[in-house]
Amino acid sequence: MYGFGFGEERSLRFRIAEYMKALAALLIIVWLFKGPLKLEAYNDYMVYAIIALIFAFELLSVGKWFGVTISGIVFALAKGAFWTSVFLFFGKWLGLSETFTGENATITAGTMFAYAVVLTIAGLLLSKFDERRIDWKVEKKAYEFNGASFGEVKLNGSGKAYPVKFGRKLVGWVIDGDLTVEAETPIGKVTRKLLSPVAVWTSEKIAVKKTSPDPGFVKRANELINPEGLYRDKNKASVVDLGVVKVYEGNGFEYVKVPFVEVISTPAGEEVKIGPMRLRDGRVWKPRGEMLTIRELTNGFQLTRVGERLTIQTEEYTIEVSGDRVTYRSGDEVLSLGETVSLRSGDISVTVGRGRAKLRIEDVVISARDGTVRIRVGGKTHTIESREACNLVLRKAKEIVEEQGVEMVEGLGIDRAKLNARVKELIDELMRYLG
Template sequence: MRSGWRHRALHREGPRFRLAEYLKALTAVLLIVWLFKGPLRLEPYNDWLVYAIVAFLFAFELLGVGKWFGVTVSGVVFALARGFFWTSVFLFFGKWLGMSKALTGYAGTAFAYAVVLTIAGLLLAKFDERRLDLKVEGKAYEFKGADFGDVKLEGKGKAYPVKFGRKRVGWVLDGEAMVKARTPLGEITKKLLSPVVVWTEENVAGKKVPADPAFVGSVNRLLNPERMYRGKGSTVDLGFIKVYEGEDFEYVRLPFLEVMQTPTGEEVRVGPIRIHEGNPGMPPEEMLTIRELRNGFQLTKVGERLKIRTEEYSIEVEGERVTYRSGNETLSLGETVSLRSGDVSVGVGRGRARIRIEDAVISARDGKVKIRAGGKTYTIENPDAFKLVVKKAKEIVEEQSAGLIEGLGVDRALLNKRVKELLDELTGYIG
């Protein structure tokens, strides 16, 4: 799996589907290896190769279950049925290709399992349609706020449970609500417009209060996965389905599957089976999402990671690292800092700095400063000039960050002024 996958709400894409395709290809290779086990002198490992092929048959069938919003109990049962069917075919024809009699004797049993599971899947399909849907209950409870650590919900109103089948996966709030999130840029506050869905396993409700049937009916129509997440980016939370893609971090959780990828490793869990490479760290205990159903605001918290998205901008926080995006403007703050807006870019980090505005470029690297402006290039080999450029570039990014967070965009007049001041100071080092 490679980083940078892009989730599509209704298409078969993403880490688990790619892994299924890889396992399918690996199964084909193992089948060829097993077929030519004699010339390859692998006959002592005959049974082990068969076990591996059967295991991969079930693995890629289970990983390929449904689409992101189509995972059901019947889908899992049908995947198991397909796994047993292909196993029965493999074992049946394997008796003419050198498979041990002890293994080929299970061909009939595997086929019987496939038939029974297919019948069970057909019966469960109706159950899936009726019972395993996302639904707001017609019961209301008092809401007086909720505390999720760095994220707090303030306000008052009513909270309605959201259930997937019989399991509660979240709440819908009706009333006054304000979300507050602590970030390295300060506290972000947003007043939310009802209705607001909170995908969490925690309880946010108080005593029971009278419900509004009209509100329940309208919200049930709004809780349509395709309407909510079509083309809305890489963070999806429906309580039972969770998808998060961030800077160097990908996380997927379904009822029977969990996938996590970080720069230090990858881990896939299918039921009780865990497959990992490297050390990706511990999966987050909980993923919290707060979302306006009629507007574009969404806040998602996964472990120490926080992502806020509105119709105008998005902010992602990981520890002390902050990334802000709005249109063609991007701001990153952390060990390295950078600002990009159209033909303007400023970056500082790891002993280097670069400022570009229109056709003027000032860069500092390896103790040297290079200036390109007006068709001319100047080089300054002076440690003080180098430190000056690094310092000013960082100040420019931090100064512009306040306006970006407030939605005001880059202050071009102020930026031009700061770059001109820097050029004036650097002229003292030329010649």
């Protein structure tokens, strides 16, 4: 199984683990001085609390450096058992009750040390399993494919669909055929002709009628499906959905689910679930519905949908949609549409929204807000106190973003000549307000 890191030591989970470790140390000190503090009546309760905290902070610390793995969880339990055995071994001279030292005791230093040894052996054996790559298999079965719809995402065309299984669970399909993907976005419909083979990660049954398989295609598809190569590029958004393992990483958003651990991280907050415990910091949006990804196995196209979030990647551009917010990136050109719209590329930036606007084109800067317009051009600065002039800048800035945005989405990039002409036109109109 893979190890997935969750923001390393900055993560909420690891911060809580450190707090629990400090709390366990403080509670041990309190337990040592239970006599002077007149807390003997709570002796057993404090011991149980110390043991619980030891296991809690060890489990919460799993994956701090190498990611969460099955062996990592087992080693954490082994460490918890070892530290508990040390505590109980020396604690018997410091006031442990017969609950932990008597003949009928179930939690003793000896038993916890034995657990630590056995769990360590189990962890070492499981670490060999962790080193293995997650395997899923393209089956030697073929079904007729005649298109599939996933709401705003449609996969059109025909060919043969081969099921992909992880164990006995259907996790996706590999399709051989002539395919075109369509996705509705706030900046228009994105259409892309796909090169076979195409992987569709979904548990939905997109084909049911059997047909004859191509053994050569099955062999090639199995060779191409490599999750580490396809999905663990840290510089790009990624998605994996295998039922027992779910990973989605996108712009400012991370969702990871592995056995015993679920992590959701967004700019607005973070939530960590460890077994039955749920810890939350800030406001967290949790993905609803099934994750979907459509990817060319021999090319650079990938479409990912998680709830209302949609990411489309090609060799030329990336589109990310989250609610009403759309971000388009191509090289150093970035177009963002939403409550605030903006356009950026090198020495060019245009931003407008919430009653303010700013244009920076080479050595020209125009800003407008609260009825005031400031213009800096040719080393000179001009100020215009006019609500009408301010509204003019807001309107023209939005028109420039929308106009250039169309050029970008069509793959033509920013038209600097047209942009400079529109800015000169705006400056000429503003100069009238200066008399």
